[in-house]
Amino acid sequence: MRKVIGIGETILDIIFKNGQPTKALPGGSVFNTMISLGRLHVPACFISELGQDKVGDTILSFMRENNITTDYIDVFYDGKSPVSLAFLKEDNRTEYMFYTQYPESRLNVVWPRIDADDILIIGSYYAINPVLRPRIIEFLEYARTRKAIIYYDINFRKSHAHEAMKVMPAVLENLEYADVVKGSDEDFENLFQMNDGEKIYKDRIKFYCPHFIYTGGEKNVELYSGQKQMSCKTADITPVSTIGAGDNFNAGFIFGLLKNDITRERLAELNDDEWKDIIDTGISFASEVCQSYENYISPEFAQKYSAND
Secondary structure, three states: OOOEEEEOOOEEEEEEEOOEEEEEEEEOHHHHHHHHHHHOOOOEEEEEEEEOOHHHHHHHHHHHHOOOEOOOEEEEOOOEEEEEEEEEOOOOOEEEEEEEEOOOOOOOOOOOOOOOOOEEEEEOHHHOOOOOHHHHHHHHHHHHHOOOEEEEEOOOOHHHHHHHHHHHHHHHHHHHHOOEEEEEHHHHHHHHOOOOHHHHHHHHHOOOOOEEEEEOOOOOEEEEEOOEEEEEOOOOOOOOOOOOHHHHHHHHHHHHHHHOOOOOHHHHHOOHHHHHHHHHHHHHHHHHHHOOOOOOOOHHHHHHHHHHO
């Protein structure tokens, strides 16, 4: 059975609204994706790192409760599990502050086995962090050799915009490894000072990766794949929080690939209906998460989605 492998940060999100903390829950960009997939009982394993402390113990328990193996978590002793403060603004977009204390030696884990057509998801600053770069490249090489589908969510936040030039070589390397690239209007404003999906694809993505998904909050989701262009309408909802929206679009997109049995080889041959079904699944997952303060789809939504599949 095909599986999904994620690699990324694991963090405790403390969410503030109107200046007051309203909720604390485990998070992290790829982590959120993996929890939603775990709730759908997709075979999933996650590579990350946590401190041996109360926050770390809480997150490890949460992973197990949601069907994610903890065999590939580097539990370190010299440091503390990371925490983020997430401030919801009036438009329900989010600003973050991060507090981290990692040890000098990181990601001391044995890689999980990858088989052909498994799906690897990487994303956010974790995927381009200079400290972790040798290990990330090592795993990307392994995944490519094993003929996995590599999905790269750029997810480049404003807090790192001043580093755009420094990390650009790593971004371009990731684009070259990727089979599918997804990014939001905010990502490309922060990274390239560009906000036109078609121009971004032609000038920045297409040379490296043929399949590109461009999102923009409530705006339509755009697909660019070779000569193919498509726009998919987002759901008409009033969001409570946009935390985890992009992460769960990723979960839905990946679930759509698996549900439709899309292999790495078939990606280049998808017709409009197949692309639309996969993207609509991503939109459905993102819309579900926007209507709560959770970072992932609810168990009830997962159960109904699996039942309707």
